[in-house]
Amino acid sequence: MIRMILMGPPGTGKGTQAKLLSEKYKVPQISTGDMLRKAVEEKTKLGLEAKGLMDAGKYVPDSLIMGIVKERLALQDCRTGFILDGVPRTLPQAEALKAITKIDMVMELQTADDAIVKRLSSRRQCRACNAIYGVELKPRKKGVCDKDGSPLFQRDDDKEETVRKRLQVYHEKTKPLLDVYQKQGLLVIVNGEEPIQHIFANISAVLGQKGLV
Numbered sequence: 145m146i147r148m149i150l151m152g153p154p155g156t157g158k159g160t161q162a163k164l165l166s167e168k169y170k171v172p173q174i175s176t177g178d179m180l181r182k183a184v185e186e187k188t189k190l191g192l193e194a195k196g197l198m199d200a201g202k203y204v205p206d207s208l209i210m211g212i213v214k215e216r217l218a219l220q221d222c223r224t225g226f227i228l229d230g231v232p233r234t235l236p237q238a239e240a241l242k243a244i245t246k247i248d249m250v251m252e253l254q255t256a257d258d259a260i261v262k263r264l265s266s267r268r269q270c271r272a273c274n275a276i277y278g279v280e281l282k283p284r285k286k287g288v289c290d291k292d293g294s295p296l297f298q299r300d301d302d303k304e305e306t307v308r309k310r311l312q313v314y315h316e317k318t319k320p321l322l323d324v325y326q327k328q329g330l331l332v333i334v335n336g337e338e339p340i341q342h343i344f345a346n347i348s349a350v351l352g353q354k355g356l357v
């Protein structure tokens with residue numbers, strides 16, 4: 145049973161690691177960013193409310209986020225665990241989450257701001273399956289997903305100015321959560337600047353040590 149939260153600044157590789165973990169340990173990845181992008185694309189009420197905030201690098205209101213997370217965690221596939229990717233991001237979200245479920249571990253992928261800016265400017269994502277490509281993991285054919293042949297796109301919020309804004313918001317609103325989880329004895333820090341497979345091996349080793357897998 146893995147009930148974990150992946151934390152770290154935007155572009156630290158949470159999505160990439162969450163996908164690898166999800167495949168290996170057969171637990172769902174719950175990415176509020178992916179859920180919101182889908183809502184934006186489908187022009188739902190939630191999507192319409194979220195779009196402007198996301199494009200500006202700002203956070204979507206806590207109540208909207210925790211509404212979709214609560215619904216998602218209630219689904220059958222979360223009964224044997226889940227990987228929360230990009231949520232909680234504020235103290236009220238963490239409080240709300242506590243009332244929904246127990247958490248076994250919080251992992252921070254630590255990456256310096258300068259490395260993030262470099263990384264995000266080359267990041268591309270698949271429209272269909274949300275697979276992520278970048279400097280290290282390039283698609284075999286430029287602009288096309290290896291998995292399903294769908295076109296890759298650059299997220300509007302991966303432009304440098306928005307990335308800097310997102311980092312500022314992360315430092316201000318999300319970093320304080322790390323202290324909270326540290327005090328609860330749940331926080332484990334992993335270096336997010338290593339190659340993808342090293343990070344994955346480190347995370348897997350921690351899960352083993354903690355008896356979660």
Ligand code: AMP
Nearest residue numbers: 176177197198202203204209230231233
């Ligand atoms: P991400 O893909 O996790 O970087 O999320 C992309 C954008 O979606 C963020 O910059 C926020 O605008 C919004 N978002 C995603 N998750 C949350 C969250 N937990 N709280 C507030 N806003 C969020």
